Amino acid sequence: MQDSHNLSHITNLSYFHNPGSKPLNYLTIGNVFETAAEKYGQTEAIVSVYDNRRITYEELLHDADKLAAGLQCLGIGKGERIGLWAPNIIEWVTVFYAASRLGLITVTLNPTYEATELNYCLNKCGVKALVCSDVYKTLDFYGKLCTLLPELATSGDIVASNTVPTLTTIIVISQTKLRGTYNYYDVLGMVDDISIKKIRENQTNISPDDICNIQFSSGTTGFPKATCLTHFQIVNNAFECGKRFQMNSDEFKICLQVPLFHVFGLVSCVALSPQFGITMVLPSPTYNSTANLNALEQEKCSIAFGTPTMYLDLINVQRQLNKKIFVTKAVVSGALCPPSTIKSMKEIFQIKHVLIGYGATELTCCAFQALVDDNEYQKTETVGYIGDYIEAKVVDNNGKIVPFGTPGELCVRGYLTMAGYWDDPERTNEAFYNGKWYRTGDQFILQEDGYARIVGRVKDMIIRGGENIFPKEIEEVLSSHPDILEVSIIGMKSERLGEEVCACVRVKPGSNLTLDSLKVFCKGKIANYKIPSHLKVMDTFPKTTSGKTQKFLLKQQIDTN
Numbered sequence: 001m002q003d004s005h006n007l008s009h010i011t012n013l014s015y016f017h018n019p020g021s022k023p024l025n026y027l028t029i030g031n032v033f034e035t036a037a038e039k040y041g042q043t044e045a046i047v048s049v050y051d052n053r054r055i056t057y058e059e060l061l062h063d064a065d066k067l068a069a070g071l072q073c074l075g076i077g078k079g080e081r082i083g084l085w086a087p088n089i090i091e092w093v094t095v096f097y098a099a100s101r102l103g104l105i106t107v108t109l110n111p112t113y114e115a116t117e118l119n120y121c122l123n124k125c126g127v128k129a130l131v132c133s134d135v136y137k138t139l140d141f142y143g144k145l146c147t148l149l150p151e152l153a154t155s156g157d158i159v160a161s162n163t164v165p166t167l168t169t170i171i172v173i174s175q176t177k178l179r180g181t182y183n184y185y186d187v188l189g190m191v192d193d194i195s196i197k198k199i200r201e202n203q204t205n206i207s208p209d210d211i212c213n214i215q216f217s218s219g220t221t222g223f224p225k226a227t228c229l230t231h232f233q234i235v236n237n238a239f240e241c242g243k244r245f246q247m248n249s250d251e252f253k254i255c256l257q258v259p260l261f262h263v264f265g266l267v268s269c270v271a272l273s274p275q276f277g278i279t280m281v282l283p284s285p286t287y288n289s290t291a292n293l294n295a296l297e298q299e300k301c302s303i304a305f306g307t308p309t310m311y312l313d314l315i316n317v318q319r320q321l322n323k324k325i326f327v328t329k330a331v332v333s334g335a336l337c338p339p340s341t342i343k344s345m346k347e348i349f350q351i352k353h354v355l356i357g358y359g360a361t362e363l364t365c366c367a368f369q370a371l372v373d374d375n376e377y378q379k380t381e382t383v384g385y386i387g388d389y390i391e392a393k394v395v396d397n398n399g400k401i402v403p404f405g406t407p408g409e410l411c412v413r414g415y416l417t418m419a420g421y422w423d424d425p426e427r428t429n430e431a432f433y434n435g436k437w438y439r440t441g442d443q444f445i446l447q448e449d450g451y452a453r454i455v456g457r458v459k460d461m462i463i464r465g466g467e468n469i470f471p472k473e474i475e476e477v478l479s480s481h482p483d484i485l486e487v488s489i490i491g492m493k494s495e496r497l498g499e500e501v502c503a504c505v506r507v508k509p510g511s512n513l514t515l516d517s518l519k520v521f522c523k524g525k526i527a528n529y530k531i532p533s534h535l536k537v538m539d540t541f542p543k544t545t546s547g548k549t550q551k552f553l554l555k556q557q558i559d560t561n
Contacts, residue, residue: 088265234271
């Protein structure tokens, strides 16, 4: 743990700086990947469980460079945007590495997008080429493309559409040739050894400071923002995560439950694994808790990555199937994780270390992470210790730093803050305070020791009769109720009080939970004014792809019922 180089101990103000102890790595993703192929060549880079495919680091580099050379043959060059629209499959990783090796900017897209959402993202970023799957179960990628681009039915290989005027090339991962597209495997076959060699020689022309990825921030309100991340940010944030979690190639296979297109999967797995020689295990192309559990057993994975909801699902499946699990560490991020969930994970899976992380798309991935040797309080009640090379402060509504222990908005500064929102200077400026402090929008309490506790979203705070209520405090109490599987606290309009507390819950089958019994449970655990005055039993919660409950949609559902 680093000492904070600041005056916070004198002023008692919520500011902390962890300067780190070694220089950051000035490398591109392509550099990191090539080094991994040299160092861990015959180690399995990816295991795809659902279709029983395995690929080594050496093979993956070869395929990525072949694809990069093929893309270059199609006229796609450095700095241009390439969309990647597919579920968790080996080819997803190959495309990302290939784009990084060619110096392209990969626009990672949610595989569940409908044609209208895809249209917005492609046009927002001026995407020139799109690589996608053809179909997987209910996800009809090509069908949605034909809806968006009716010209495909009569096109040759080159696309020309007024709908997405920048898009010229579509490459489909398919065993068949589809109208208006190139076949992925044909593109791999376009190249020779000389063109592959040129890709490797061209790595010096790609800078670590180049933007390499655009993430569409899922967020919980508003239209998605196109967040730009550089090679340097992704490489270093991934390395810091791996270092913090004490990873090494001798013992680790990562079971990835989260989607690859999200920063959790991309940074904490795709960019992390090659830096530590770790095998990435893909249980299923789309989320499937039973497949995740089977993969944990079959591949003897020693670490799992997931959101709190994913672990709750895993716990429920394990109670039914009782698989033999080898996990020693579980990384949890993407949403608030109640202590009760951590306790259940340890009991059901006999996991030694449950490691919480906190971050955001605009912070590359993680800003706070648990340390393996943290005590029980630090692992369950905080989001961990501030990452190396990062500054954090907590401010009030006027931007003034508050004392330690006082809730306010968390602001973060350092190498990990995004390069900006693509072609959107106004929203970029709104995201930062003076001095490049990124405004997270999260209510935090920063401790003098560099650990932090999240109170909730700034905008989610409930004001009841002049009293400020933070939903997280109530959620943590209710998450320990024996009948409640999941809880989200929202404010409901009240003519007299302004807002009242509403508990939205998912309950165990057969539960007869009532508002009166809920109030009795809360009595003595939280102040009377915080006890919910409304109860809504839900089948599901509207969520982002990272597992965060979209409270604005939840409020809309409640208001319309």
